[in-house]
Each structure stands twice: as structure tokens, then as C-alpha cells.
Amino acid sequence: MTSSVSPVPEPNAPVSPVSVTVDAVEHSVDFVRPRLRARAARRVALYAGVQINGAPHVGTNVMQTAAFLLAAAARDRLGVAAELRFGALDNAPHDTRVCPRTGTRYTRSYHHALGPARTEELVKRFYGGLFDALTALTGVPYTVETYTRQQHSPAFREEFLASLGRWEELRWTLAPSSGHVPISFPCPQCGWLQKAGEHTELLEAGERGARFAAVCLDHGRYETDVRPDGEAWLGLTTLHRNLVKERLADRDEAMPVIVKGADWAPGCRLLDEAFLCFPGAHPPARVFTPVVLSASGAKLSKSLMREGRAELSPGTPPWMLYATRWEGTAQRYAVTLHRLVSLMLSDPRHFERGYTTSELARMWTESETGRPA
């Protein structure tokens, strides 16, 4: 038994309520320790996402900075080698069309609209400077892999085929309201696909392959073969895609740690349930990071901003919504984020909560100047 001693608060620290993990968790990276011990792992790989459909907002950058700092904490506190693997979501829709006759929505992904070279440019432009600076500050190496590259690997396809093998159970964890989990494949001639896969038909499936039929707005019916060594591009729903990615990550010698914003907690509850559909499988270690909120308490959201419904706190600086509008250097941005997220990680009670943009602006000024705002 140890008695609970409140840590001395940092001068710029936020004021946070006691969290439910008080006395159980001293540092948020300790969430990783149970799986680490069970696996006797000596290396960890932290997985986080990279949005490429527009300039990131500060909430995305807070999550990514937290991933670097958590990796550094895993190395220093848990004594394991730690690296960071970012997944770039080039499957995000770039264009949308609606069939005038049936109302079916067709989309074309960033990958299909821009191709790999321009996608890579986007990743560099939005994240290159920040990630390189964070590597220099933390000593944590990182890699970025697009979804397109990742889904191309035979192991990814094997895990996708394995999910079809348990489909009757899985589809109700991945879509508990309807049991309907759309799968879609781009038209081989034009790259457009039915977003909700209304007309996708599974013709046959086995361990080594599956055959689907689908319909294109312009080119009619086509068939796609999915084999471990095949070329088909898999369009999966968010939860299904994450399940396959996490199952794939679990094959690696480095133990996977999934880092996501806290808004992901309900979805991860379903992913954990989906993991349990595989005999002997364990859900991966997960760490949730603080979400950045608008005035109403809703998470900062690109789509709400585009629709003009984001209800931002007064005085939210424009660069918090579009990181590319930051007028200082990438180095200064990274150093300030590093300080600010270190403050959040200084006590689990500051990490297991959300921050409005106005509170973040206050902490930002203090982190930049080292003085109270």
C-alpha cells in the first residue's frame, strides 16, 4: 500500500478533476503495461492516423504529438524500444457523385484521384516539418504508410479474408444496429466505387481468395478477385478497416499500441468485441488522447467547419483550425506543441479529459512564453 500524494502542480498546468484511474495509473503510458507484461515484449510500435483530406486542425496535431511523447515515455519508463507508425488515410473520399436514377452515392478516393506521388506530397506538406521536429525533440523514429500500400500487402488480405471467414459473428460487432457492413471495390476502368457498397455481391469466399461483383455508374457490372497476392483495392468501413489493420499489426514482433483521440473510445469498444470473435485473440493495448473541443463541447471537426456549424469559441486563432495558416516556423510550432502536450501528460487527470480551443489557446500562450496568459 502506498498513500496517495498529489503531485506538485506545474506552474502552467490546467485545472482538472480527479480522474477515475487516480491511484491506479501514474502515467498514461502505463495503460500499455498489462499487454506488455503478458507478451513479454521488448519492442512496441505505436500506431496513429494521418488525415490527408485538408490541412489538419490542432486537435489532430495534439493527438500526433501525444503519440510521440507516449512512445518516448514507453522507452524511458517501460524500458522498451519504441517507434511510431503513421497510417495516411488516402482512402478518404476526394470526389462524390450521385446516380440520378437510383440516388446511389459514388466516391473516388484521394489515392484514385491524385495517385501516390501527389498523396506523398500532401503528407509531407501537412506533417513533414512537424514530425521531423518531433523526432528531433523526442528521439522517436517514425514512418508513414498510406492505406493503399498497407492494404496491398498479402498479410492485410489474409486478415481481410479471415474476417470474411467469421463474418456471421463479426458483422454484428462491426455494425450492431443492422449487421450490414458494406465492402466496396473501385471500378477497374475509372476508380470510382459505391460508398455504401449497395450492389456489392460476395460470389464466393475461401481462405485463399474471394470473388465479388460490383456496379459502376458509368461502366456497369464488374467482378473483383481478392487474393493475398492480388491487385484488388479494398474499400472497407471505418471499423472493419481498423479491425483488419489492428489484426495485421498484431502479427508484428513489435507489440502494437493503438493511439487515438478519446472520441474513438466507443468505436474501440466495438473493435475489442470484434477481436474476441477470433479464438485466443486479445485486443491490442490502446491509449486515448485528449480531444480538442469547440464551444459547444463538440470535437473540432473538418466537416462541421466546412458546413459552418462548428460553434467555435470566440478568439480561436485561425491556425488552430488550419495548421497551414500558422505563421511561425514548423520548429516553433513543434516545440510549443511538445511543451503543451507534455503538460497534459504530466498527470493522467490532465490527459483523461478534453480541452476547448480557448483553454488550449491559453495554454499555448503560456507554453510559448513560459508565462501565465
Ligand SMILES: [Zn+2]
Ligand atoms: Zn467505372
